[in-house]
Amino acid sequence: MKPIRPKQPRLRLDADAYQQLCRQVLNRDGWRCQACGSMQQLQVHHEEFRSHSGDDSEENLITLCERCHGLVHDKGNSCKN
Numbered sequence: 810m811k812p813i814r815p816k817q818p819r820l821r822l823d824a825d826a827y828q829q830l831c832r833q834v835l836n837r838d839g840w841r842c843q844a845c846g847s848m849q850q851l852q853v854h855h856e857e858f859r860s861h862s863g864d865d866s867e868e869n870l871i872t873l874c875e876r877c878h879g880l881v882h883d884k885g886n887s888c889k890n
Contacts, residue, residue: 822865830867838872850875 822830831853841848854873857863873881 821859827865830865830870834867834870835872837867841872842874842877843871844873844877847874847876852878854878854881 834853835851840851842851851872851874853870855863855865855869856871857869859865863869
């Protein structure tokens with residue numbers, strides 16, 4: 810039987826720090842949706858949702874366009890052109 814790991818506190822940034830992190834993620838991803846390549850209506854998505862204890866960390870964030878972001882949340886899968 811696997812030992813139960815203690816729950817780690819998640820990193821949640823204040824609004825200003827989070828906005829700065831989002832700009833870093835957009836720059837890192839070349840201002841393109843990482844699913845379809847669009848450069849329109851970009852948003853930053855938590856790969857591990859906050860509701861599932863996902864962190865506000867660069868490693869947990871990815872750039873998606875509004876359409877692909879909606880598909881991830883509505884369907885639980887990624888966008889493909």
